Amino acid sequence: DAKTTQPPSMDCAEGRAANLPCNHSTISGNEYVYWYRQIHSQGPQYIIHGLKNNETNEMASLIITEDRKSSTLILPHATLRDTAVYYCIVRNSWGKLQFGAGTQVVVTP
């Protein structure tokens, strides 16, 4: 499975959009991009995933570049409850879901 690179931390103001970048330059054609988050010591929570096209759901939007080598998770209106570690993971359907260090996002009032 391809590895990902994420910034270790970022701050975001409450009510503003949070844009979380992820680089995955070695991604293969059959690998999806997944985003999960973990709020302090809780179980990781699935946010969104995509293969080639941009995706949106009730939680977030996922923008994948045309060459698929990077992506951005967008939280449109960050709230204090969005403070968490966000993980970007790439894998195929059968691969292991391996977590890296993720990005610690702190939403401030």
Added chain:
Amino acid sequence: DSGVTQTPKHLITATGQRVTLRCSPRSGDLSVYWYQQSLDQGLQFLIQYYNGEERAKGNILERFSAQQFPDLHSELNLSSLELGDSALYFCASSVLGTGANVLTFGAGSRLTVL
């Protein structure tokens, strides 16, 4: 509630002991995954089962073992416990084999070894 049930939520035991952690997957999910999260390390994949069969192995110690039963619940057995085994243990489940294979995680079992 994610639909993945883990018991017990908290467990305190002594070094050298053996414990069993239990996981009930979401209804309809055939695959179960176990992860360990200790303070100094991130989420480490341990093992995956699919419909009763071991499918993938990660950094699981020989002192640890797991199985998935016919009713699809899974147990993670930790023996000869050491202080370093103190961690959060998460179970996840998925349908598997249907495209993106999204995992749903339980709330975890916190193990403290004294």
